[in-house]
Amino acid sequence: MTQSDHGDPGAERAGVLESRLLHISRDEFAKEYWAQRALLSERASDFSDLFSADAVDELVSTRGLRTPFLRVAKDGQTLPERSFTSGAGVGASITDQLDDTALWRHFADGATLVLQALQRTWEPVASFTERLATELGHPVQANAYITPPQNRGFDDHYDVHDVFVLQIAGTKRWVIHEPVYADPMRDQPWSDRRADVERAAAQEPAIDTVLEPGDVLYLPRGWLHAAQAQGEVSIHLTLGVHVWTRFALAEQLAQAALAALREDPQARATLPLGAESVSEEIAAIRTLLAGAIEQADPEPDFARAQRAQARPGPLGPLRQLATVTDLDDRTRVRLRDALAARLEGSRLQTRVGWLDFPDDQLPAVRRVLDGASYAASDLGMDLAERLLRAGVLVPADS
Template identity: 70%
Template sequence: MSISPLELRDVDAQQGGGVLDARLTHRDREEFAQDFWGRAPLLTRGADDFSDVFSAGAVDELISRRGLRTPFLRMAKDGATLPEASFTSSAGVGASITDQVDDTAVWRGFADGATLVLQALHRTWEPVADLVTRLGTELGHPVQANAYVTPPQNRGFDHHYDVHDVFVVQIEGTKRWIIHEPVHPDPLRDQPWTDRRSDVEQAARGEAHLDTVLAPGDVLYLPRGWLHAAQAQGAVSIHLTLGVHTWTRHALAEQLTRSALAALRDDPRMRGSLPLGTEGPADELALVRERLLAALAETDPAPLFHRMRRGQARPAPLGPLAQLQAVAGLAPDTRLRLRDALEARLEGARLHTRVGWLDFPEQDLAAVRCLLDGDVHTAGDLGLERAERLLRAGVLVPAGP
C-alpha cells in the first residue's frame, strides 16, 4: 500500500526542531528514533532547566487565580481518584458555575496527602503550550501535557501502564520511579491497563527494569505499555508528563478501511440485498471479499488520515482584537505569517488547515504555496484581497514589526 503524494509543504514539520534533542533526550533524532522510539525507556540526567516552562508558582497561580474547572484539575490519593465534589464549589456571585476549583478544599486535600493532577496544561499555561506545540510538530504525533504535584512520601497512582508514550519532566523535588516491562506491548487507546489488572499486579511484584529517582531537570521517556509507579521522596514533587498520542499502523488501517467502505457505497452490487432465505453469508462472501480487496488496493487513505490528524490538536492561540486590527489596517507593507500549528496542507486547489479549508483559483496557488514556507510575507506580495481573506479565516496572523 502507498499513500499518493500530495501537493504540499507542511510548514509545521519544518519548525519544530530542537525540542527533542536539546531539551528532552540529548540524542539526535535518528538515534532516538532507531533505539528508543516505541521500543525502550530512556533516562536523561540533567536534560535541561525547565523553570521557564513550569514551577511551584505556576501551580499556585493556576489553582488560586485562574478559575479552573474540572476536568482541568483532578486529585488522587492511595491509587484512587477523589470525587470532584470534594474539591470544587460554586464560583459565587456573577458566575453560574458550580464546579470551579475550591482552593481551600484543594489545600486541605493536598495537606492530607492527595496528589494534584493539573490536566491539559497545553490549554491553560502558555509556556507548556509552546513546548507541547513544538514537540508535537517535531514528532508528527499529537502531544498533551499534565502536571503531577505530589506531597512528600506520597504516591498518586498504583502500578499501571499508559496507552500513549510519555516524557516525564521533573520540575521540582525528587520522585522515585519503578519501571517494569510491558505485559501487553504497544497497547491501543481502547486497551487500558485495567483490562489486564491481574497481569499488571503480578508483573509489578517482579524485578524492575529500572528503579531510579528523578531530580529536577531529569527526563524519562517511556513508550506506551511500560508499567510504572512513582512516589515523592523528602519534599513536594512536581513533574510534567508530556503524553504523545502516537499514530499507529492500526490507525492507518482504520482510515484505509473507512476509505474503501466509502468507495463501495457507489458499487450497485455492494448495495444490493442478500438473497432471500440465505442461512449464512458463505455464498456471498467471495464476491464481497473480492470487491473489498479491490477497493482497498485502489483507495487513497491520505485525505482522511490527515483530516483525523488535524482534528487531534488545536492551532496556536489567536487574539481576536489583534486580528481585527490587522484586517482594519491592512496595507501593502503589513507583515503577515502563517498561524502556528495549523497543519496546513495544499491538496490540489484546496488549502486544508485545522481551522477549515479554502479553495483558490489557479492564479492564486503560487502565492498560497509561498505561504507554506513559514516565512514572513507582506500583504502586498500576497495580494491585499487574498491576504484579507486569509486573515479573516484565521489562517494568517500579524507578524509584528
C-alpha cells in the first residue's frame, strides 16, 4: 500500500483528487492541467476498493439492471438494446432487463460492456464520486468499460466533459490527440466534426501509452482518444466531470435580467403601430437589457441549477422512520450527504427542497451545516424532528 492509498489518514485529509488521482499537487494540477491539457499519473493509487471483476459479474448477473445502465459496443458501433435485454420473468412486467446470457455471447465475440451511472448502482463508486464532485465543484458520474483482449469498443472521438480514467484490471493502450474543437459544450458532440476528428487521429499523437492497474489519465473535454485492450480483459472506470462553464453562468445572468425586464413597464410596452423598422426599438431595449444585466444577481438561480445536477446521499426510509419514532435527547444526527445545503437569509436551500426558520433556530441550523454529528437536544428536539422528517438530517451512524 502506497502513501497515496486509501488507507493513509493523511490521504483522507488531502482529498481524493490529490491523494488518489494525481501524482502532482492539487495546486499544480489546477494551474497547469485543469481544463487545459492531458495528464498521465502512473501508479496513482490502488483502486481495488472501488471496483473489480467481481463487481462487474454481480452487476450484470444478479442486480436486475435495466437499460440505460448498460451499453454494449463493438468496432465503434453501439449495439441495439434489444440484442442484450429480455423480459424479467413472472411477476415483473419489465421488458428491458439485462440478459446475462446474451451479454456473455457479445462479450465472448469481442464486444465492450459499458456499465453506466455507477454512482447510482455501486456504493464504493458512489461515495468516491460524491467526494470528488465536492472537491471539484462540478458534477461527476462514473462508467465502467470492460473490454475483451485485443478489442476496442469505440473509434477515435472526444467527450463533451472532462474525464479521469482509472485503470482497474488488465492493460489498455490509449492514443490521445489534441482537440480539433476546444472546450465543446454538451450539445456539440464529436460526431458534428467527424471528418476533422478522423484527420487529426491520423496525425502524431500527443500521448501514446498503455495504462496499467493503478494508473490515471486525465483528459479535458475535447481531447481525442481511442483505447484498445491488450493481452487480457481490461476494466477501467471513467469519471466524467460535467463541468460548469462561463456560458452556463451567462445563461443564468441573461435569465435573471429578462426576469427583471418583465417588471419594467418600458420593456413590456407595445411596439409602434405599423413600424417597418425596429432599429430604434432595438437600441432602446439594448440599453434596458444592459441595465438589467448590470443589476441582475444570477447566483441564487445558478446555485439552484447546481443543486439540480446531482442527487443527495442515500436515505433509508425504514431507518429514518425508526429514528423519528424513537427520537430522544441522546439521538445523534448529522446533515445528509451531498445535500448542497445553503442558508440564504432565513431559508435553507437543499437538493430536497427549502425550509424557512425563525431567527432563534438559525444558529442551530448553521451548526448542522458543518457536517458534524449532534445530539438532538443540542439542536432542539422540535428542530431535529423537523429536519429528519424533511430528509435533511439522517442518523449519525448511517
